[in-house]
Amino acid sequence: MKRRETVKPGNPEHAPLLSMSRLIYFAGSIRGGRDDVHLYQSLVQELRTYGTVLTEHVGDQGLSVQGEVSETGDKEIHDRDLDWLQQSHVVVAEVTVPSMGVGYELGRAVVMDKPVLCLFRPDCGRRLSAMIRGAKGPRFTVMDYRPDQIKTILDQFFSQTQIQT
Numbered sequence: 001m002k003r004r005e006t007v008k009p010g011n012p013e014h015a016p017l018l019s020m021s022r023l024i025y026f027a028g029s030i031r032g033g034r035d036d037v038h039l040y041q042s043l044v045q046e047l048r049t050y051g052t053v054l055t056e057h058v059g060d061q062g063l064s065v066q067g068e069v070s071e072t073g074d075k076e077i078h079d080r081d082l083d084w085l086q087q088s089h090v091v092v093a094e095v096t097v098p099s100m101g102v103g104y105e106l107g108r109a110v111v112m113d114k115p116v117l118c119l120f121r122p123d124c125g126r127r128l129s130a131m132i133r134g135a136k137g138p139r140f141t142v143m144d145y146r147p148d149q150i151k152t153i154l155d156q157f158f159s160q161t162q163i164q165t
């Protein structure tokens with residue numbers, strides 16, 4: 001019988017196993033505006049190569065600015081998302097379109113001590129909130145980016161950040 005090996009983060013052969021068990025919380029604007037939904041979709045698609053994305057619906061082009069339809073209302077959405085946030089090993093947020101929900105999720109993620117990557121597109125013509133840019137620290141990364149840099153930035157982030165699974 002083949003002996004069971006311990007999965008080690010430094011071993012490149014173990015990378016696919018590690019990424020399967022890595023849970024990613026992706027945050028992006030919904031009721032704040034869906035202008036960048038195509039970018040959220042690309043990010044979700046790319047993030048799937050690094051783990052399981054718990055919040056794939058954020059990148060769904062069919063989801064409108066009204067948000068999800070829930071029988072028990074917004075409390076169900078809020079409680080489910082906080083559960084996912086708690087379960088997640090890492091948080092990635094696209095923060096270009098200002099969103100109360102994304103800001104709230106990021107604040108909660110900081111309190112939960114999750115590693116966070118925020119992505120901001122400066123060509124939108126707005127300045128990112130100081131409460132996001134100013135939160136920069138060892139566990140909170142803020143990157144200005146262009147859509148064609150997504151792959152490189154995610155690669156860098158996932159290879160350089162300590163993510164506990």
Ligand SMILES: O=c1[nH]c(=O)n([C@H]2C[C@H](O)[C@@H](COP(=O)(O)O)O2)cc1CO
Pocket residue numbers: 026027028029030031032033055058066067068069077081099100101102105
């Ligand atoms: O229907 C929803 N489903 C949902 O998962 N969210 C969560 C995930 C998003 O990262 C974030 C978006 O917040 P907002 O809707 O305030 O832009 O909140 C938010 C809504 C609507 O507010």
